[in-house]
Amino acid sequence: MTQEIQPGVFLHVLPTEKFKTVRFMIRFSARHTKDNAGARTLLTSLLETNSQNYPTQTALSSRLAELYGASFGVGMAKKGNLHQVNATLTLVNGKYVGDDALLAQGVAFLREVLFAPNISNGQFDEATFQVEKENMLSYIKSFAEDKQAYASLQLQQLFFKEDADQQVPSFGTLATVSALTAADLVTTYEKMVREDQVDIFVVGDVTEDEMLALFAPLPFPKGERVHPEIFFKQPAINYVEEKQEQEPLTQSKLNLGYRSEIYYGQLNRFALMVFNGLFGGFPHSRLFMNVREKESMAYYASSSYDSFRGFVNVQTGIDATNREKVLHLISEQLITLQKGQITDEELEQTKAMLKNSYLLSLDSPQALIEADYLDNWLPESVMDDETFLRCIDEVTVAQVQKVAQSIQLQAIYFLEGEGANA
Missing domain, CATH: 3.30.830.10 (Metalloenzyme, LuxS/M16 peptidase-like)
Structure with missing residues (x-):
């Protein structure tokens, strides 16, 4: 209620x-x-x-x-x-x-x-x-x-x-x-x-x-209250912002920011969820398995997304000398998804992990609060549990491919270890 x-x-x-x-x-x-x-x-x-x-x-x-x-x-x-x-x-x-x-x-x-x-x-x-x-x-x-x-x-x-x-x-x-x-x-x-x-x-x-x-008796002052637009829409740019700093570190940080036009409430956000799981969101993802494990080019490598600001974020911890190699490897992982090179097994594994995470959230009072908050702030996005899970199940390789093709690299930040660590 x-x-x-x-x-x-x-x-x-x-x-x-x-x-x-x-x-x-x-x-x-x-x-x-x-x-x-x-x-x-x-x-x-x-x-x-x-x-x-x-x-x-x-x-x-x-x-x-x-x-x-x-x-x-x-x-x-x-x-x-x-x-x-x-x-x-x-x-x-x-x-x-x-x-x-x-x-x-x-x-x-x-x-x-x-x-x-x-x-x-x-x-x-x-x-x-x-x-x-x-x-x-x-x-x-x-x-x-x-x-x-x-x-x-x-x-x-x-x-x-x-x-x-x-x-x-x-x-x-x-x-x-x-x-x-x-x-x-x-x-x-x-x-x-x-x-x-x-x-x-x-x-x-x-x-x-x-x-x-x-x-009802709580003494909130009566009057007009704000209801701001919840979404921030990031304007597109046709170049990549870059910044590099140096500090005496043993582990350099290489972070990338991609712009997305997919926001909470849109049906294609389910494809974005699956894309992120395949790209860097889970232990079986491309960034974890290939950049960190197979090539041993990163101490950690992951991705996350913010569907209220159109922001896909990649974080890695690397040796400074591997900067260009890691950038190339990250790009390669994205390209494989842009080409739709996704096996049935990893697609189903990603969906299963997303569904399991959602089901676990149903046992969290705070997760129930957050879901209800968004349902009331964005009533057009309301859906029941069964529909939510079905929307994850129905994501196709082609939809994930389309998401991968739509995100744009907009920013690269590199915190480089200096001196003996450079």
């Missing part, structure tokens, strides 16, 4: 007897921008740490312990053009511990942390703010040490060179976070609760009526 309890605020109840727990998630969705990503991410840390009635992290943790060890967190995510702030509470279903009031207490806890944050005199608690800001700055700086993550971010900046917002990751940048004040975060918080689209999800053995009674 999905019900709009006020303009722009939706309650999604997913009744199921699969779980002995109940998961609540309140998601705030707004357009992702280079300016708001860092502030919204830092806000998640402040909301997660304390509130007016639980002014310390210890007090908040003690309350969760009283709720039979409930787990709570506030995080963020990015999907296409959207920046999402997610407040999640998972607690045991009260019927299993003889406490009929437990779910109501859980909603009351969410109400407290979301609508009574630790704000006074127009700013968040300064001590908490400074600690969480320093933690976040340390986190962002740590990406310079994680070379695989660093290379991934550099490729993203190169691939989305013409769009400043898409270049910036979901957690923002060092510069934007460094400039934030405790008062700035109040402005960010007020804008989020007032203007974001809100989706409230409940997964567990509950009834729609009881959840409506619990969540």
Whole structure:
């Protein structure tokens, strides 16, 4: 059941007897921008740490312990053009511990942390703010040490060179976070609760009526809320952007970005899923078997795709001296798929792994939430489990071949080991 309890605020109840727990998630969705990503991410840390009635992290943790060890967190995510702030509470279903009031207490806890944050005199608690800001700055700086993550971010900046917002990751940048004040975060918080689209999800053995009674009274400000376009459409270019850097590494990073015109909701996305599985998504894929295993040219080699931004990403870890050989090998693997050189066995193996992954997701409360979120954001894409699995089964070699022929190399990022490692 999905019900709009006020303009722009939706309650999604997913009744199921699969779980002995109940998961609540309140998601705030707004357009992702280079300016708001860092502030919204830092806000998640402040909301997660304390509130007016639980002014310390210890007090908040003690309350969760009283709720039979409930787990709570506030995080963020990015999907296409959207920046999402997610407040999640998972607690045991009260019927299993003889406490009929437990779910109501859980909603009351969410109400407290979301609508009574630790704000006074127009700013968040300064001590908490400074600690969480320093933690976040340390986190962002740590990406310079994680070379695989660093290379991934550099490729993203190169691939989305013409769009400043898409270049910036979901957690923002060092510069934007460094400039934030405790008062700035109040402005960010007020804008989020007032203007974001809100989706409230409940997964567990509950009834729609009881959840409506619990969540409808939440004091969301009334007014017009945003509903941004979820897809980012990457413009095509007729050349390849390249960037190379050098650092003292034992393992160089070679990442490639391909543009795709296939997006979530389109039927040919199933062929894209199979293509990615064959190209670099699974252990039997071309990149893994040929570049890594057979030719021993890579420490790792894989591909992934983002069907909300038209982005196919290849990541490899290599010896710097093998750069051109690896580029050639990656191109060769793609060409074999463009020619339709796919055996029945590997096609069926890929489909089986995709279907198994989908079936496993049906046992995950979070996967059920994400599926329902997209069903409601993109109602034209709704399909039942049987149809989804059949669409995977019906993918043909010719369809995979067409996908392989349609993707375009747009960016190459190479992080080269320097000196003795070059």
